[in-house]
Amino acid sequence: MTADTAAPGRLIVTGAGGQLGREILRRAPAACAFGHRELDITDSAAVRAIVENGDVVLNCAAYTAVDQAEADPDAAFAGNETGPAVLAAACAAAGARLIHLSTDYVFPGTHDRPYDTTDPTGPTTAYGRSKLAGEQAVSALAPQAHVVRTAWVYAGAGSDFVATMLRLERERDTIDVVDDQIGSPTYAGDLAAGLLELVGRPDAPRLLHATNAGQASWFELAQAVFAGIGADPARVRPCDSTAFPRPARRPAYSVLSNDSWISAGLGPLRDWREALEDALSRVSD
Numbered sequence: 055m056t057a058d059t060a061a062p063g064r065l066i067v068t069g070a071g072g073q074l075g076r077e078i079l080r081r082a083p084a085a086c087a088f089g090h091r092e093l094d095i096t097d098s099a100a101v102r103a104i105v106e107n108g109d110v111v112l113n114c115a116a117y118t119a120v121d122q123a124e125a126d127p128d129a130a131f132a133g134n135e136t137g138p139a140v141l142a143a144a145c146a147a148a149g150a151r152l153i154h155l156s157t158d159y160v161f162p163g164t165h166d167r168p169y170d171t172t173d174p175t176g177p178t179t180a181y182g183r184s185k186l187a188g189e190q191a192v193s194a195l196a197p198q199a200h201v202v203r204t205a206w207v208y209a210g211a212g213s214d215f216v217a218t219m220l221r222l223e224r225e226r227d228t229i230d231v232v233d234d235q236i237g238s239p240t241y242a243g244d245l246a247a248g249l250l251e252l253v254g255r256p257d258a259p260r261l262l263h264a265t266n267a268g269q270a271s272w273f274e275l276a277q278a279v280f281a282g283i284g285a286d287p288a289r290v291r292p293c294d295s296t297a298f299p300r301p302a303r304r305p306a307y308s309v310l311s312n313d314s315w316i317s318a319g320l321g322p323l324r325d326w327r328e329a330l331e332d333a334l335s336r337v338s339d
């Protein structure tokens with residue numbers, strides 16, 4: 055029996071303690087959740103023991119330390135290539151379906167129009183290379199799997215960009231934020247809802263992009279955060295990336311086209327400004 059024909063099984067969430075995993079579980083509390091401590095996705099025997107026929111496995115586990123990956127690519131490839139390969143092989147063997155997350159960093163970031171699923175990849179960082187290797191392993195080992203690329207994900211918690219801007223707004227009079235990197239800010243809650251819709255759509259294309267609609271620079275996103283909580287957006291000042299040198303060079307332009315998602319009949323994720331407003335109202339609840 056294939057995942058397409060199996061009776062609906064359990065929803066398994068790996069990496070359940072991360073920012074996306076937590077948002078999935080808020081919306082699907084009955085899912086079987088495995089945080090990093092409960093399940094290391096690189097542990098083949100442990101993964102095989104969990105995955106059963108008919109399950110849908112939503113893999114939110116990943117090595118996401120983009121800068122550290124430059125110094126420790128082995129760790130990045132373990133989490134982002136080996137782990138997804140283990141999950142894909144276990145899903146294929148058990149007749150389960152894998153939904154795996156990937157990133158805008160698989161692209162070189164040199165476009166001046168949104169990247170489509172058909173555009174050539176060309177990562178420029180160790181993190182991006184490890185995520186691309188994971189995509190390729192998943193597609194090769196589990197042809198029924200879905201790979202969903204997303205970008206600039208925040209929930210307004212921990213040390214994500216939006217939470218950091220909220221903290222800096224309290225601590226500083228003015229802040230400098232780069233305005234020469236453009237992407238699609240994506241609220242983890244909206245992405246989680248979209249992924250749960252995809253759970254019910256095994257017929258959708260194997261490779262998809264899913265972000266909130268529209269585009270912004272980090273500077274514009276920071277200004278929108280300030281405006282959203284009633285602070286003066288003029289306290290955010292634009293600067294260029296040379297002001298914040300980092301081990302992993304960020305793509306200048308990595309907006310993802312959601313055409314594949316929308317053509318599949320999946321619900322479009324709303325405009326990023328509307329999503330941010332909603333996210334901020336939840337942070338201050």
Ligand SMILES: NC(=O)c1ccc[n+]([C@@H]2O[C@H](COP(=O)([O-])OP(=O)(O)OC[C@H]3O[C@@H](n4cnc5c(N)ncnc54)[C@H](OP(=O)(O)O)[C@@H]3O)[C@@H](O)[C@H]2O)c1
Pocket residue numbers: 068069070071072073074075089090093094095096113114115116117118132133137155156157158185203204205206207208
């Ligand atoms: N955040 C973004 O802006 C962004 C953008 C594009 C794509 N994505 C992709 O979206 C997905 C979800 O990312 P996120 O933002 O939720 O990341 P996150 O908050 O860093 O969560 C990742 C989770 O995976 C866990 N993990 C790491 N290695 C693991 C392993 N070997 N086995 C099991 N769990 C492991 C981490 O646990 P520890 O903390 O214990 O290591 C963490 O709880 C990832 O595939 C990521 O590449 C994210």
